[in-house]
Amino acid sequence: MARETPLIQDVADYCLQKGFRFTEPRQFVLDIIARSKKPIGAYEVLEKLGKKLKNPKPPTAYRAIEFLSEHGFIHRIESLNAYIICQSDHLHKGSQFMICDQCGTVLETHLCDLPEPLVKKTRDAHFHLTRWNVELHGICQTCYKPV
Amino acid sequence: MARETPLIQDVADYCLQKGFRFTEPRQFVLDIIARSKKPIGAYEVLEKLGKKLKNPKPPTAYRAIEFLSEHGFIHRIESLNAYIICQSDHLHKGSQFMICDQCGTVLETHLCDLPEPLVKKTRDAHFHLTRWNVELHGICQTCYKPV
DNA sequence: TTTGATTTGTTACAATATAACATTTTAATA
DNA sequence: TATTAAAATGTTATATTGTAACAAATCAAA
Ligand SMILES: [Zn+2]
Ligand SMILES: [Zn+2]
Ligand SMILES: [Zn+2]
Ligand SMILES: [Zn+2]
Numbered sequence: 412m413a414r415e416t417p418l419i420q421d422v423a424d425y426c427l428q429k430g431f432r433f434t435e436p437r438q439f440v441l442d443i444i445a446r447s448k449k450p451i452g453a454y455e456v457l458e459k460l461g462k463k464l465k466n467p468k469p470p471t472a473y474r475a476i477e478f479l480s481e482h483g484f485i486h487r488i489e490s491l492n493a494y495i496i497c498q499s500d501h502l503h504k505g506s507q508f509m510i511c512d513q514c515g516t517v518l519e520t521h522l523c524d525l526p527e528p529l530v531k532k533t534r535d536a537h538f539h540l541t542r543w544n545v546e547l548h549g550i551c552q553t554c555y556k557p558v
Numbered sequence: 559m560a561r562e563t564p565l566i567q568d569v570a571d572y573c574l575q576k577g578f579r580f581t582e583p584r585q586f587v588l589d590i591i592a593r594s595k596k597p598i599g600a601y602e603v604l605e606k607l608g609k610k611l612k613n614p615k616p617p618t619a620y621r622a623i624e625f626l627s628e629h630g631f632i633h634r635i636e637s638l639n640a641y642i643i644c645q646s647d648h649l650h651k652g653s654q655f656m657i658c659d660q661c662g663t664v665l666e667t668h669l670c671d672l673p674e675p676l677v678k679k680t681r682d683a684h685f686h687l688t689r690w691n692v693e694l695h696g697i698c699q700t701c702y703k704p705v
Numbered sequence: 706t707t708t709g710a711t712t713t714g715t716t717a718c719a720a721t722a723t724a725a726c727a728t729t730t731t732a733a734t735a
Numbered sequence: 736t737a738t739t740a741a742a743a744t745g746t747t748a749t750a751t752t753g754t755a756a757c758a759a760a761t762c763a764a765a
Contacts, residue, residue, distance in 0.1 A: 499684055507679065509680060525673045533696070539696045540656075541659070543692065547685070552684035
């Protein structure tokens with residue numbers, strides 16, 4: 412398959428480097444999620460995947476999603492049961508998203524470290540942090556209409 | 559029904575004050591979630607509810623969950639599809655949880671305000687924040703075994 | 706005691722996700 | 736090159752989580 416975008420190339424390189432196979436389902440699912448402006452559900456991915464593969468079933472979509480997610484190329488938005496391309500150059504322990512509850516747009520922001528007040532909470536509780544996920548809900552600039 | 563715990567009494571008072579009905583499904587579901595040491599799924603709530611009500615169906619559990627959640631007495635842990643009693647005296651815009659991926663225990667902590675680095679992100683994006691949810695994954699003190 | 710709002714009961718189904726096992730692909734090994 | 740074992744996919748079936756729609760009951764106010 413022809414490599415279509417820089418992102419596809421990046422993931423191809425990553426897989427080559429790490430010895431993973433960048434198979435058709437993985438490429439197509441990455442492309443589908445990357446092209447989506449908003450978080451996209453697994454079954455919508457599956458439906459679009461059907462234009463590229465012959466009659467794919469849920470596990471095909473879910474496995475590719477799992478692979479891409481494990482390696483940080485996409486993220487799951489937990490409060491939406493949906494997936495979005497990493498907008499912060501993958502491989503980070505924490506994610507933070509601003510989710511517009513009106514138009515559905517999601518903006519990922521990157522903080523290298525968890526903010527100190529939260530770190531303090533984990534220290535106080537002797538909690539050994541491995542990853543974090545922050546989902547901020549509200550109204551985006553475009554949707555916001557002051558009264 | 560007899561009022562069993564201070565929490566039940568608190569919610570009863572709140573409902574009286576606000577003009578909501580603190581019906582049996584709501585009381586029982588609150589009690590079930592409050593007694594659970596760990597986040598509990600809707601269908602497990604439903605199963606336990608079956609010991610109190612005659613053959614309840616999913617909407618009965620989900621409606622009570624929705625009510626209690628809307629009014630801040632319980633929270634949904636998005637990454638677990640499960641519900642937990644509010645450990646921070648309800649009515650807060652933001653939640654933060656430490657989730658032990660080994661034993662499943664969840665500890666809620668309270669920050670009155672979103673940490674400044676995150677507030678700055680929302681300001682920069684002109685994002686109008688309404689609520690936030692922070693889910694910290696890791697290993698709790700009890701489960702942690704240093705090498 | 707009628708009325709209207711709130712809440713629940715009930716049926717059916719939608720949406721999301723995974724278990725289990727057969728088959729194929731791939732690259733390393735013999 | 737033929738063999739093998741790991742990785743990945745195909746396929747079938749099903750589990751899990753959540754909701755739409757409408758009828759019936761409850762409750763408090765008019
Ligand atoms: Zn990212
Ligand atoms: Zn918006
Ligand atoms: Zn709380
Ligand atoms: Zn633990």
